[in-house]
Amino acid sequence: MTRKHHDVLVGAIEAGGTKFVCAVGTGPQDLQRTEFPTADDPARVLSQVTDWLGEQQCRRGTLQGIGIAAFGPLDLHKGSPTYGYITSSPKLAWRNTDIVGAVRRVFPNIPVGFDTDVNAATLGEHRWGNGAGLEDFVYVTIGTGIGGGAIVGGQLLHGLVHPEMGHTLIPRVPGDTFVGVCPYHGACWEGLCSGPALLKRSGMLAEQLPPEHEAWALATQYIAYAVANLVCFLSPQRVIIGGSVRKAGLLGEEHFFQMIREKVQVALNGYIVSPALNEEIGAFIVPPLLGDDAGVCGAIALGQAAIA
Amino acid sequence: MTRKHHDVLVGAIEAGGTKFVCAVGTGPQDLQRTEFPTADDPARVLSQVTDWLGEQQCRRGTLQGIGIAAFGPLDLHKGSPTYGYITSSPKLAWRNTDIVGAVRRVFPNIPVGFDTDVNAATLGEHRWGNGAGLEDFVYVTIGTGIGGGAIVGGQLLHGLVHPEMGHTLIPRVPGDTFVGVCPYHGACWEGLCSGPALLKRSGMLAEQLPPEHEAWALATQYIAYAVANLVCFLSPQRVIIGGSVRKAGLLGEEHFFQMIREKVQVALNGYIVSPALNEEIGAFIVPPLLGDDAGVCGAIALGQAAIA
Numbered sequence: 159m160t161r162k163h164h165d166v167l168v169g170a171i172e173a174g175g176t177k178f179v180c181a182v183g184t185g186p187q188d189l190q191r192t193e194f195p196t197a198d199d200p201a202r203v204l205s206q207v208t209d210w211l212g213e214q215q216c217r218r219g220t221l222q223g224i225g226i227a228a229f230g231p232l233d234l235h236k237g238s239p240t241y242g243y244i245t246s247s248p249k250l251a252w253r254n255t256d257i258v259g260a261v262r263r264v265f266p267n268i269p270v271g272f273d274t275d276v277n278a279a280t281l282g283e284h285r286w287g288n289g290a291g292l293e294d295f296v297y298v299t300i301g302t303g304i305g306g307g308a309i310v311g312g313q314l315l316h317g318l319v320h321p322e323m324g325h326t327l328i329p330r331v332p333g334d335t336f337v338g339v340c341p342y343h344g345a346c347w348e349g350l351c352s353g354p355a356l357l358k359r360s361g362m363l364a365e366q367l368p369p370e371h372e373a374w375a376l377a378t379q380y381i382a383y384a385v386a387n388l389v390c391f392l393s394p395q396r397v398i399i400g401g402s403v404r405k406a407g408l409l410g411e412e413h414f415f416q417m418i419r420e421k422v423q424v425a426l427n428g429y430i431v432s433p434a435l436n437e438e439i440g441a442f443i444v445p446p447l448l449g450d451d452a453g454v455c456g457a458i459a460l461g462q463a464a465i466a
Numbered sequence: 467m468t469r470k471h472h473d474v475l476v477g478a479i480e481a482g483g484t485k486f487v488c489a490v491g492t493g494p495q496d497l498q499r500t501e502f503p504t505a506d507d508p509a510r511v512l513s514q515v516t517d518w519l520g521e522q523q524c525r526r527g528t529l530q531g532i533g534i535a536a537f538g539p540l541d542l543h544k545g546s547p548t549y550g551y552i553t554s555s556p557k558l559a560w561r562n563t564d565i566v567g568a569v570r571r572v573f574p575n576i577p578v579g580f581d582t583d584v585n586a587a588t589l590g591e592h593r594w595g596n597g598a599g600l601e602d603f604v605y606v607t608i609g610t611g612i613g614g615g616a617i618v619g620g621q622l623l624h625g626l627v628h629p630e631m632g633h634t635l636i637p638r639v640p641g642d643t644f645v646g647v648c649p650y651h652g653a654c655w656e657g658l659c660s661g662p663a664l665l666k667r668s669g670m671l672a673e674q675l676p677p678e679h680e681a682w683a684l685a686t687q688y689i690a691y692a693v694a695n696l697v698c699f700l701s702p703q704r705v706i707i708g709g710s711v712r713k714a715g716l717l718g719e720e721h722f723f724q725m726i727r728e729k730v731q732v733a734l735n736g737y738i739v740s741p742a743l744n745e746e747i748g749a750f751i752v753p754p755l756l757g758d759d760a761g762v763c764g765a766i767a768l769g770q771a772a773i774a
Contacts, residue, residue, distance in 0.1 A: 231739060246739055294623075308700075310618040310623055310625070311623070313619050315602075317601075317618070317700060317703060318602065318702060318740055319701055319738055320701055322697075322701075322737065325698050325734075326699060327637050327691050327694060328635060329638060330637060342735045342737040343733075386634075386635060387695060387699070388699055389626075390629060390632075391634060392699060392700070393624065393627055393628055393630075425635065427650045428650070429633055429650040430539065430630055431539060431553050432626055
């Protein structure tokens with residue numbers, strides 16, 4: 159991304175499993191937005207989205223780019239015949255949906271950036287949030303699912319496909335026999351700690367769980383194992399944890415983060431010598447500065463990055 | 467690394483937990499080498515090393531650079547007062563050893579490159595081995611310890627410190643109560659699958675273990691869990707597994723790799739859609755092309771990269 163395109167007017171589409179958040183603007187301080195439910199009719203949802211972007215363009219002026227941040231799995235390989243598609247999504251109605259093509263047909267002359275929702279949120283935090291100025295950090299979201307994005311050497315990590323951090327495997331707390339909720343892996347990180355996992359384990363939504371409920375002790379322990387693992391695999395300068403579960407309802411966000419920080423230190427047991435993992439751990443494991451806007455801001459950044 | 471320095475004469479020091487491998491040369495086809503045991507007297511070992519490099523310089527001409535690839539943890543931050551040190555190593559005699567300083571005192575005018583042994587081996591495989599041409603891959607070594615290095619976007623991943631992949635935590639196989647051998651984490655990946663772990667579990671060296679011994683089934687299962695995790699965290703195009711344990715003695719290297727490939731596929735359970743993880747997994751999880759020379763070749767590459 160060249161700096162000259164940083165503050166230009168672009169459109170943003172954050173395609174989530176529950177809702178599409180659309181925006182036009184130049185950054186977090188300048189966003190007009192709207193939302194549409196992710197109904198089981200992709201063609202209709204996508205024309206609601208493009209109609210709205212067209213209206214905004216009439217009001218605010220020509221969009222210089224459009225960024226699309228979508229739930230996956232996605233085809234991100236530019237040479238591929240299905241580039242820009244949502245591919246094998248568990249949301250059946252959205253399988254094999256050409257989301258980039260639908261936008262390009264309406265805006266043929268506007269460059270389009272496309273990435274996963276969690277990669278976009280990572281980019282948003284890198285540009286305007288708690289990842290600003292860092293060369294290496296990880297953004298994790300814990301909500302309906304668990305996902306993670308990484309900035310490595312200042313660039314988004316893509317690799318073979320894209321990371322699927324929520325599906326990593328972690329040790330069990332002795333005596334915990336909860337089978338997990340992941341249809342692919344049962345008790346992977348997502349299977350143990352996503353919002354639906356907390357609900358299935360406790361019968362309560364995360365927002366309703368009493369602070370002393372065992373589900374919080376277990377979730378923070380498993381999250382700490384996974385964070386310790388991502389520290390050992392990726393050596394980030396910071397780990398940002400977003401998503402709805404991290405708000406931690408009656409337990410409170412700060413208490414939730416403090417439990418995770420302490421348990422990460424116990425898991426690593428002083429092996430990696432760095433102030434960031436020891437006396438400065440309060441600045442190492444943090445919530446997103448952009449809060450719930452990390453994704454839509456990331457889509458803005460994707461749109462700006464798409465400008466040649 | 468600028469290409470012009472690719473084939474110049476440099477010195478290489480691969481500081482391993484068991485032995486120091488020293489070499490001078492220009493690449494894998496041109497290496498003179500020797501070895502010294504990693505005795506509990508760092509000053510003496512390091513003067514054996516610098517003496518030998520001095521002798522080689524008299525015979526072959528001026529070394530243009532020296533690369534040092536060392537077991538860790540290391541301080542790799544150039545501004546730090548302990549840059550070039552082995553820091554909190556489990557090898558007590560080597561804790562807080564200024565390995566770069568010891569080399570610089572003897573060769574004050576020669577640029578020195580310094581990285582972890584496993585990062586160097588990763589660089590060696592990227593330059594001359596099974597990582598050549600790849601933008602994103604992981605190199606893992608399983609021997610006295612377990613370590614991993616990653617090339618991400620064509621560059622070595624460093625981050626906050628450097629990866630410590632061997633110290634990641636994995637699920638237990640039900641019924642396996644082996645306490646592990648890691649002094650920091652007990653039954654982390656290294657604690658369960660390193661050479662000393664196999665020895666403690668079975669009473670036999672890896673080379674002597676019968677193919678049907680349970681220790682192989684367990685080790686390949688745990689390695690598969692860890693490889694599945696690194697696939698989900700880093701999305702590599704390939705995973706190269708080196709080190710002594712992967713030779714797998716009486717079991718045989720090919721059988722060992724095949725067991726890991728099958729168990730990785732079971733662990734991922736088809737979630738990540740890519741030919742590399744399915745029909746092409748035989749080319750996805752492979753031994754190093756440079757074999758046991760990945761580390762020393764990587765130290766050559768580090769020495770060449772240090773030349774301004």
